[in-house]
Amino acid sequence: MKIKPTYFYLGLVVIVIIYLFISTQSNDNKNLASNSQNKEMPQDDVHKGMHPPGQQTPSKSNVSGDILKHMEFLKKDVEKNPNDTVKLKAYADFLYMAHQTDKALPLYQKLAKLSPENSDVHFSLAYIYYSNHDLDKAEMETDIVLSYDQNNPQALYNKGAIIAGKGDKAKAKNIWNDIVKKYPGTEAAHLAESALQKL
Numbered sequence: 001m002k003i004k005p006t007y008f009y010l011g012l013v014v015i016v017i018i019y020l021f022i023s024t025q026s027n028d029n030k031n032l033a034s035n036s037q038n039k040e041m042p043q044d045d046v047h048k049g050m051h052p053p054g055q056q057t058p059s060k061s062n063v064s065g066d067i068l069k070h071m072e073f074l075k076k077d078v079e080k081n082p083n084d085t086v087k088l089k090a091y092a093d094f095l096y097m098a099h100q101t102d103k104a105l106p107l108y109q110k111l112a113k114l115s116p117e118n119s120d121v122h123f124s125l126a127y128i129y130y131s132n133h134d135l136d137k138a139e140m141e142t143d144i145v146l147s148y149d150q151n152n153p154q155a156l157y158n159k160g161a162i163i164a165g166k167g168d169k170a171k172a173k174n175i176w177n178d179i180v181k182k183y184p185g186t187e188a189a190h191l192a193e194s195a196l197q198k199l
Helices: 006-023 029-037 065-080 085-097 101-114 119-131 135-148 153-165 169-182 187-198
Strands: none
Touching (some): 065 085, 085 101, 101 119, 119 153, 135 153, 153 169, 153 187, 169 187
16 A cells, blocks of 8 residues: 655645745735635735646746745855755745755755754655655654654654555554544544555
């Protein structure tokens, strides 16, 4: 059974969407809020080139010029101060969202050294490694999160997905069943229930 990598990405997507929302507030705030409540992508200049997965990938031709300018601005900021973790993370996240994981990876690796207990960074690294079929490194990053946050339901879910990917379905099943029992109603529990049905 192959677990969709999008489950790994859930936390990062939420953070990046919130960041985009805050950093691009303009006269369209009411439209953004109402569209997000309806679970639809906002129909403004910033989001017009974005589509749900499987429909269209971001490229220079369909990504807003404001986003490209902001990405270039972040790149210059990182070049000026390469140890600014806030700018470094924002730039890495933008590259990641633009499917430029080869450029985002070294930035996340640097962030992991500068801020070793930043769960978001380790989740991003785990997802990149998982997507590249490097399950050992994905598990290592997940274990780092669990070493200082042993009850993190998302990290536990990811651990189960990695173990399932390695072929140990019985162990993955135990992990996911524990999540459903210990963290009912959470997003991780819903993901675990769905994964258990597919196992």
